[in-house]
Amino acid sequence: MSAAVTWRRVALLVLVATFVLAPALSPHDPAEQFRDHASRPPSCGSPCFPLGTDELGRDVLSRTLHGGQLSLSAGVGAASLAVLLGGLLGALAGAARRWLDLALSRVVDLLLALPWIYLLIGVRAALPLSVPSDRAYLLTMALLGVLGIGAPFRQARQAVRAARASEPVHAARGLGASERYLLTQHLLPAAVPGLAALWLMLVPGFVLAEVALSFLGLGIGEPAVSWGTVLAQLRDYPVLVSQWWMFAPVLALVAFLALLPVRGWSHDPGWLARRARLPATDRGTHAAPAS
Amino acid sequence: MKAWLAPVGSVLTTWLGAVLVTFMLVEAAPGDFLSEAQWHAALAPDTVSLLRERYGLDQPWPERAWRWMRGLVSGDWGHSLSRDLPVWPLLRERAMQTLQLALVAQLIAWSAALALGFVALDRPRGALAHATRAVAVLLLCIPEVVLALVAVLLLTSIDGGTAPFWPALLALSVATFPGTWLQVTTALAEAQRLPFVEAAATQGVRRGTWLLGYLLPAMAPALLGYASVSFGNLLGVSLLVECVTAYPGLGPLLVDAVLARDLHVVAGAVLLSTLLWSSGTLLADLVQRAVDPRQRLTR
Numbered sequence A: 001m002s003a004a005v006t007w008r009r010v011a012l013l014v015l016v017a018t019f020v021l022a023p024a025l026s027p028h029d030p031a032e033q034f035r036d037h038a039s040r041p042p043s044c045g046s047p048c049f050p051l052g053t054d055e056l057g058r059d060v061l062s063r064t065l066h067g068g069q070l071s072l073s074a075g076v077g078a079a080s081l082a083v084l085l086g087g088l089l090g091a092l093a094g095a096a097r098r099w100l101d102l103a104l105s106r107v108v109d110l111l112l113a114l115p116w117i118y119l120l121i122g123v124r125a126a127l128p129l130s131v132p133s134d135r136a137y138l139l140t141m142a143l144l145g146v147l148g149i150g151a152p153f154r155q156a157r158q159a160v161r162a163a164r165a166s167e168p169v170h171a172a173r174g175l176g177a178s179e180r181y182l183l184t185q186h187l188l189p190a191a192v193p194g195l196a197a198l199w200l201m202l203v204p205g206f207v208l209a210e211v212a213l214s215f216l217g218l219g220i221g222e223p224a225v226s227w228g229t230v231l232a233q234l235r236d237y238p239v240l241v242s243q244w245w246m247f248a249p250v251l252a253l254v255a256f257l258a259l260l261p262v263r264g265w266s267h268d269p270g271w272l273a274r275r276a277r278l279p280a281t282d283r284g285t286h287a288a289p290a291s
Numbered sequence B: 001m002k003a004w005l006a007p008v009g010s011v012l013t014t015w016l017g018a019v020l021v022t023f024m025l026v027e028a029a030p031g032d033f034l035s036e037a038q039w040h041a042a043l044a045p046d047t048v049s050l051l052r053e054r055y056g057l058d059q060p061w062p063e064r065a066w067r068w069m070r071g072l073v074s075g076d077w078g079h080s081l082s083r084d085l086p087v088w089p090l091l092r093e094r095a096m097q098t099l100q101l102a103l104v105a106q107l108i109a110w111s112a113a114l115a116l117g118f119v120a121l122d123r124p125r126g127a128l129a130h131a132t133r134a135v136a137v138l139l140l141c142i143p144e145v146v147l148a149l150v151a152v153l154l155l156t157s158i159d160g161g162t163a164p165f166w167p168a169l170l171a172l173s174v175a176t177f178p179g180t181w182l183q184v185t186t187a188l189a190e191a192q193r194l195p196f197v198e199a200a201a202t203q204g205v206r207r208g209t210w211l212l213g214y215l216l217p218a219m220a221p222a223l224l225g226y227a228s229v230s231f232g233n234l235l236g237v238s239l240l241v242e243c244v245t246a247y248p249g250l251g252p253l254l255v256d257a258v259l260a261r262d263l264h265v266v267a268g269a270v271l272l273s274t275l276l277w278s279s280g281t282l283l284a285d286l287v288q289r290a291v292d293p294r295q296r297l298t299r
Helices: A003-020 A060-095 A098-113 A116-125 A133-147 A150-164 A167-174 A179-215 A227-235 A237-242 A244-259 A271-275 B002-028 B045-054 B061-073 B087-119 B127-140 B144-158 B165-192 B195-202 B207-245 B250-259 B263-291 B293-298
Strands: none
Touching: A003 A060, A003 A244, A060 A098, A060 A133, A060 A150, A060 A179, A060 A227, A060 A244, A098 A150, A098 B002, A098 B263, A116 A133, A116 A179, A116 B002, A116 B207, A116 B250, A116 B263, A133 A179, A150 A179, A167 A179, A179 A227, A179 A244, A179 B144, A227 A237, A227 A244, A227 B144, A237 A244, A237 B144, A244 B127, A244 B144, B002 B061, B002 B263, B087 B127, B087 B165, B087 B207, B087 B250, B087 B263, B127 B165, B144 B165, B144 B207, B165 B195, B165 B207, B195 B207, B207 B250, B207 B263, B250 B263
8 A cells, every 4th residue: 555545544534533523623612603703704813713704603614523524424324324225125136036136126227217316306305394403414314325225236236146156155055055044154245345345435425415405405404514504605695705715614525525535536437346346347337326 | 120129118117117206206295285285375276176186186096196197198297386387388498498508518528528538648647637637536526516606606706797507507517527538538548449449540540530530439339328327417417506506497496396395396307307317318328329339239
C-alpha cells in the first residue's frame, strides 16, 4: 500500500471521527439562535462563529458537524439495510428453485427499471409527510434502503449461482452435504466479498440521496440537522446571493466523497469486480442504483 | 426477427409493472386519493362526487385497478386536485420541457466528452487528460443540487433576469459530463486496441477518416449501451436541477404534487418518467443492434 493511500485512509477516518464526535467538537448547540448575530459572515469575536451564522443566528460550523453525523449515519444505515435485505434475497434467489428465482428477479428488474429518484419521491408521497424528525430520519433511511436492494440482489444472486456451479460445492454435494450446509458454508460466504465492496459503493450514493431528499423538503426536516436541511436554506434567493458561507456543508460533503476509494481520488470502474473476485466477463455489469 | 422482439417485450413488461406500481402508490396512501380534496380550494364542489364515480372509489380494488389501466390507455391519467385539471395534458407539457432540457444537456455533455477524449487521444497521460480527469472526479463529488445553485448564482450575477432554462442547462450539462467523459475515455482506450482500428492507423489512413470512420464506429456499441443506462439517471438529475432552478419540467411538478398530496399527478409523473426511460433504453438497444452485428449473434 502506497503512502498516499495510507494518508488518504487516515484523512477519511479523521473526517468521519469528526462527524461522529460532533456533539463534543461543536462550539455551539446547532439549534441555539444568536438573534443579535443573524446572517453573520465567518468571524471570531465573542461569541466565535468560524463559519458564520444563518438567518436565525445559528452557528453554521456546529450545524455542518451535526448535519454530517446525521447525513452519514443515514447513508450508512440505508446502505447496510439495502445490502442486508438485497443480499439475503439475492442469495435466496440464487440458491432457490427456478420459479422463486424468476419471481424475485422480475420484481427486482422492475425496481431497477423505474427511475430511482422518481420512485423514491413517489413512494414518499404515499407515506405521511408531517412526522417528527426522529421518525423522518428512520423513514428516510428505510425508504432508501428498501428501494436500493436492486444492486445487492443481483450481486449476491450472481455470486451464489457462480458458487453453486463450482467444484467445491459439487464435491460437497457428492459427499452428501445438505442444502442448508451448502447455503451456510459455501454459497452465502461466496457472496460476502462482493457485498462488502458494494456496500462501500452504495454509501456515497445514499448520502447524496438523503441530502437531495432533505433539500427538497421530503427527507429529514427541521429541527433535526442534516446537510440537506442546512443547504435547503440556499433555496431562498436572497440567502443564495448574499450568504456564501452557507455552502459550508458542501466542503465537508466533497471532502468525504473525494476521500472514498469508489467515487473520488481513485475512481475506477473495475474496482468492484476485482473486490468481488468476479471473472473478467462479468465486470462492468454492476451499477450502483444511487442518485 | 425474434431477437428484435425480445427488447420490445421487455419494455412492455416494464410498462405493465410500472402501471401496477403506480396504482399501488395511489392505493397505499391513507384514505383514497380524494381524502385530501377538502384542502384544495381550486376543486369545484361537484367535481369530487364526479371523480369518485369516475374512478370507482366505492368499488372493490380490482375494479379500481381496471379503471386505472383503462384510463391510462384512453388518455385519462387522473385528475389533479390542486389544479382541478386533467393530469395528462399537464404531464405532457412538462415532459416536453424536461425532454428538451435533457436532450440539449446530453448533446453538450457528449460533445464536450468526445471532443476532450479525441484531443487527449495521443497523450493519455498528458496535462489535458489529467486536468479533465481531476475536474470530472471533483464534479462526481458535488451534489447536483449544489451545481444547480452555483449555476443560478453564476448566471443571475451575469444577467439578473435570465430564464430558468439556462442555469438548468448549465447545471445538467456539468452534472452529466463526468460520467459521460469516463465512459468515453474507457471506450476510446478499448476501441484503439481493436485490430482493424490499429491496422487502419498503421496503414496511414487520414486522421479525420480514422477518427470518424474507424474509431467512432468501434466505440459506438459501448457508448450506446451507456447512453441507454444513463438516461434514467439523467431524468433523476434533471428532476433535482429543475427544482432548484424553478424550470417548469416534471421535477417541480412531482415535488409540488407530493407536498400537496396530489396523488394522481405523483403516479402519473412516476409512470411517465418510466415510459420515457424505457423508451430511451429500447431505442438505444435497437440502434445498438443495428450498428453492431455481434449483438444480434450473442444475445
